[in-house]
Amino acid sequence: MSMPARQLRTQEVVRRRRSAPTRTEERVAYLFLLPWFAGLLFFLAIPLVYALYISMTDKRLISAGREHFVGLENYVYMFTQDGFFYHSLYITLKWIFLTTPLFLAAGLLLSLLLNQKYFGMNVFRTILYIPAVVSGVAVAVLWLQLLNPEFGAVNYVLIKLGVDNPPYWLADPQWAMPAVGLMGLWGVGGMAIIYLAGLQNIPPHLYEAATIDGAGAWGKFRHVTLPMLSPTIFFLLLNAVIDALLIFGPLFVLTLRGSEGLGGPDDSLLFYMVYLYDVAFDQGFMGYGTALAWILTIIGVIMVLIMLRAERHFVFYESEE
Amino acid sequence: MAQPTEQKPIRAPRFPRLPRLAHAVLVYALLILASLFILLPVGWMLTAALKPDTAPVFTFPPEWFPTKYWTWQTFHDALFKEKFIRYGANSAFLVVMNVIGVVLSSSLIAFPFARLRFRGKNVLFTFLVATMLLPAPVLLIPQFLLFYRIGWYGTYYPLWVPAFAGNAFFIFLMRQYMRSIPIELDEAARVDGAGYWTIYWRIMMPLCIPVLTVAAVFQFMWTWNDFFGPLIYLDDPEKFTVALAIATMVQRVGTEWNEVMAANLLVMLTVLIVYFFAQDKLIGGIANVGIKG
Numbered sequence: 001m002s003m004p005a006r007q008l009r010t011q012e013v014v015r016r017r018r019s020a021p022t023r024t025e026e027r028v029a030y031l032f033l034l035p036w037f038a039g040l041l042f043f044l045a046i047p048l049v050y051a052l053y054i055s056m057t058d059k060r061l062i063s064a065g066r067e068h069f070v071g072l073e074n075y076v077y078m079f080t081q082d083g084f085f086y087h088s089l090y091i092t093l094k095w096i097f098l099t100t101p102l103f104l105a106a107g108l109l110l111s112l113l114l115n116q117k118y119f120g121m122n123v124f125r126t127i128l129y130i131p132a133v134v135s136g137v138a139v140a141v142l143w144l145q146l147l148n149p150e151f152g153a154v155n156y157v158l159i160k161l162g163v164d165n166p167p168y169w170l171a172d173p174q175w176a177m178p179a180v181g182l183m184g185l186w187g188v189g190g191m192a193i194i195y196l197a198g199l200q201n202i203p204p205h206l207y208e209a210a211t212i213d214g215a216g217a218w219g220k221f222r223h224v225t226l227p228m229l230s231p232t233i234f235f236l237l238l239n240a241v242i243d244a245l246l247i248f249g250p251l252f253v254l255t256l257r258g259s260e261g262l263g264g265p266d267d268s269l270l271f272y273m274v275y276l277y278d279v280a281f282d283q284g285f286m287g288y289g290t291a292l293a294w295i296l297t298i299i300g301v302i303m304v305l306i307m308l309r310a311e312r313h314f315v316f317y318e319s320e321e
Numbered sequence: 322m323a324q325p326t327e328q329k330p331i332r333a334p335r336f337p338r339l340p341r342l343a344h345a346v347l348v349y350a351l352l353i354l355a356s357l358f359i360l361l362p363v364g365w366m367l368t369a370a371l372k373p374d375t376a377p378v379f380t381f382p383p384e385w386f387p388t389k390y391w392t393w394q395t396f397h398d399a400l401f402k403e404k405f406i407r408y409g410a411n412s413a414f415l416v417v418m419n420v421i422g423v424v425l426s427s428s429l430i431a432f433p434f435a436r437l438r439f440r441g442k443n444v445l446f447t448f449l450v451a452t453m454l455l456p457a458p459v460l461l462i463p464q465f466l467l468f469y470r471i472g473w474y475g476t477y478y479p480l481w482v483p484a485f486a487g488n489a490f491f492i493f494l495m496r497q498y499m500r501s502i503p504i505e506l507d508e509a510a511r512v513d514g515a516g517y518w519t520i521y522w523r524i525m526m527p528l529c530i531p532v533l534t535v536a537a538v539f540q541f542m543w544t545w546n547d548f549f550g551p552l553i554y555l556d557d558p559e560k561f562t563v564a565l566a567i568a569t570m571v572q573r574v575g576t577e578w579n580e581v582m583a584a585n586l587l588v589m590l591t592v593l594i595v596y597f598f599a600q601d602k603l604i605g606g607i608a609n610v611g612i613k614g
Binding site: 030035040044145151153189248253276 | 348365382438445466467517548567589593
């Protein structure tokens with residue numbers, strides 16, 4: 001007996017949903033959003049405005065009296081007199097340009113191997129993903145020992161392979177960055193897993209069509225796999241570049257040894273964030289450190305914009321066709 | 322395999338015309354090589370960790386797998402003498418607070434974006450997405466100074482309170498997930514007299530458990546592995562987290578390296594165990610959020 005009444009009410013509900021939001025619904029929505037608004041205000045808006053201000057002051061961590069407003073002096077100093085700024089930027093960009101293509105390619109190769117339909121692939125997948133899960137600091141603690149020039153396992157393997165004078169790795173300005181790169185290569189399985197997801201989303205019929213068209217293995221890779229995988233590659237590239245700009249923890253472990261100080265031998269590992277940390281938290285120049293952070297952000301935004309522009313030419317989205 | 326997906330086996334491109342056997346051998350050889358590259362260092366770490374204080378940690382040639390020594394005492398020392406049980410508890414506290422904070426607040430914030438109508442919804446959502454791209458380094462120092470000013474330096478507050486304001490990435494993820502849940506469920510509940518809170522808490526939350534798990538596991542890994550936050554905010558060694566403690570231990574003069582490796586192994590194992598249990602859910606999670614063309 002209650003059926004008609006129930007239907008009526010359901011219809012009412014449906015009709016109501018199409019009309020303008022009710023006062024209650026709106027009030028409830030904003031109530032739910034309250035924690036977000038609070039976070040935006042306290043952890044975003046206020047710090048952001050404050051960051052603009054302190055980057056234009058001589059704010060110190062521990063200072064007698066208030067900071068002074070110095071206008072753009074920090075920025076002028078950075079660009080005209082601060083050799084470390086340019087050096088750290090150079091180190092960071094060098095790292096990005098040298099290692100990102102390497103990591104992206106190694107990850108892709110690994111994912112192609114993992115995508116083969118053989119027995120035991122799950123085991124390999126799990127093993128190769130291990131380094132991506134554990135913390136960068138823990139990995140660096142391990143590699144600090146593996147890269148030990150005298151007793152390290154890396155040099156032992158190199159000697160066994162017939163290298164007479166294996167490098168001093170982290171103690172040698174020439175070899176410090178390759179050493180970090182080798183450590184980075186250890187974690188490339190993380191990328192491989194994301195590639196793998198991309199590979200498995202490629203519809204099989206494309207490969208079938210390519211076979212019918214007479215494409216060989218390389219042809220299929222070049223004309224099916226690569227274009228279909230390009231959104232994944234782009235996503236990984238974007239992430240890799242941003243991560244590389246912000247790399248810090250592992251370097252802290254690898255370089256802050258004894259009297260060497262942050263930055264490694266001859267500052268060969270003075271990445272941007274390492275320098276920023278050193279300026280702001282070790283030396284206590286908060287104002288200048290914030291100015292450095294703004295410039296890093298601007299560099300990051302420019303790089304992202306460049307990549308987004310390039311995306312149009314290199315990335316293929318299925319929906320376009 | 323947890324869920325029987327109806328996926329056809331995919332024919333991936335093969336390497337240039339190799340006989341089937343040669344192809345298999347090549348694939349396995351390369352994968353075993355890559356796995357050795359991962360596992361040998363881990364084996365070396367375990368070997369070092371199992372050595373007693375009297376045995377040399379560094380040998381030439383290196384020992385890849387424990388053969389001579391099986392001294393579990395080192396682990397005991399790492400936990401109790403080097404107090405990693407304490408640091409682990411500190412990290413665990415931060416993990417719990419961050420996971421609770423981020424899961425509760427992010428789902429709460431995602432709910433109106435997925436289900437309610439209000440003015441400014443589209444603008445706010447665009448803004449939310451924009452904040453995902455926000456520069457962390459710029460906020461670092463001002464946040465530090467503000468927390469410093471209100472007396473939070475040296476406490477755990479800066480390391481977990483912000484989690485209760487939600488995480489843009491998870492909000493986005495949860496909103497997408499909630500939108501895939503049929504709206505009829507809400508309507509039926511409303512007909513039965515349920516309010517918005519009941520719909521959120523009693524209907525959405527239980528259905529969202531998969532996506533909540535993804536968020537919780539990610540947050541666990543981030544918090545457990547976080548280094549920069551503890552480094553700048555904590556000054557009392559009693560309050561150190563595992564990542565900070567291990568980095569500090571490495572830099573100390575006269576460190577027992579077998580204990581460092583034991584501690585390091587424990588730090589890695591914790592997160593690995595959690596990962597293994599959540600593996601299937603996670604990879605799908607990463608893939609789904611990551612690659613939305």
